[in-house]
Amino acid sequence: MSFKSSHRLWVLLIAASLTITQAIAQAPKASRQTLKADAATPDALVRALYESISGPVGQERDWTRFRNLWLPGAKIILASQKYHGKPAYESLSIEPFILRVTTYYRQEGFYEKELAGKMNQFGHIASYWSAFEVRKGSPAGALYARGISSWQMVKKDDRWWISQLIFDFESNQLAIPDRYLQPYRE
Numbered sequence: 412m413s414f415k416s417s418h419r420l421w422v423l424l425i426a427a428s429l430t431i432t433q434a435i436a437q438a439p440k441a442s443r444q445t446l447k448a449d450a451a452t453p454d455a456l457v458r459a460l461y462e463s464i465s466g467p468v469g470q471e472r473d474w475t476r477f478r479n480l481w482l483p484g485a486k487i488i489l490a491s492q493k494y495h496g497k498p499a500y501e502s503l504s505i506e507p508f509i510l511r512v513t514t515y516y517r518q519e520g521f522y523e524k525e526l527a528g529k530m531n532q533f534g535h536i537a538s539y540w541s542a543f544e545v546r547k548g549s550p551a552g553a554l555y556a557r558g559i560s561s562w563q564m565v566k567k568d569d570r571w572w573i574s575q576l577i578f579d580f581e582s583n584q585l586a587i588p589d590r591y592l593q594p595y596r597e
Contacts, residue, residue, distance in 0.1 A: 441476040449479060450570040453530055453537035456480050457562065460573070461523055461543075464512075468520035468548060474509055481505050482565060482572035491558075491579045520548040526557070529595040535566040542591045543578075557581045559591060 441449070441463075449459035463477040487508045489501045503511065515521070528541040539562040546552040560578035564571055581587050 441473055441479075446476060446479045447570075449476065450572065453532060453539060453562075453564045453571050456564060456571050456573055457525070457528065457530075457539055457541065460576075461525060464516065465522040465524070465550075466516065466520070469517060472513070472516055474513075477509070478505060480573050482567065482574045485573055486575050488575065488577040489579075490577055492582050492584060520552065522546045522550045522552065524550070527592050527594055537564040537566075537571070538562065539564065540591070542587055557587055559587060 449455050459476065460480055463473050463480070466472055485505060487503050487505070489499060491499045512521075523543055523545045526542040526544055528539060531538045541560045541562065542557070543560060544557045545555045547555045558578050558580040560576055562573060563575040565574050566572075579585075
């Protein structure tokens with residue numbers, strides 16, 4: 412085999428390796444049917460949000476699926492006290508939120524799951540209270556944080572949308588009360 416042939420083979424192997432690595436790192440893309448199902452009910456929005464932001468190290472999240480959940484102009488708001496008690500407040504629209512977390516989620520592996528929740532719905536509005544935990548690396552990885560989020564949802568154009576999500580983290584000064592960690596019973 413000549414140098415020129417071996418060089419071509421080497422370049423093809425590197426290109427194939429990069430293509431395989433990129434394919435593995437990409438999140439599975441939600442189908443049109445999944446996007447529609449994600450917005451069918453307030454409960455479906457909750458499930459889809461937790462699924463769309465969770466994933467292993469190296470995997471890009473399905474940001475198309477994530478974006479599909481939010482009413483145009485929606486906000487994600489952090490209102491919390493850090494562990495040393497200093498207040499933190501931040502309000503982000505969807506695109507700045509995605510820009511902020513994309514690299515972190517991909518590098519660290521990020522899994523957020525609900526511990527317990529309660530839905531209230533009347534007509535075209537819904538409000539949801541969700542106790543959650545965040546783990547790094549894998550679903551069984553180290554516990555990174557716990558908190559409570561409050562979701563506001565509206566029905567518009569024959570589907571449901573998240574109009575606002577506000578959350579607070581548990582801290583040394585603020586533990587999640589047991590009543591929010593119990594399965595909701597009517």
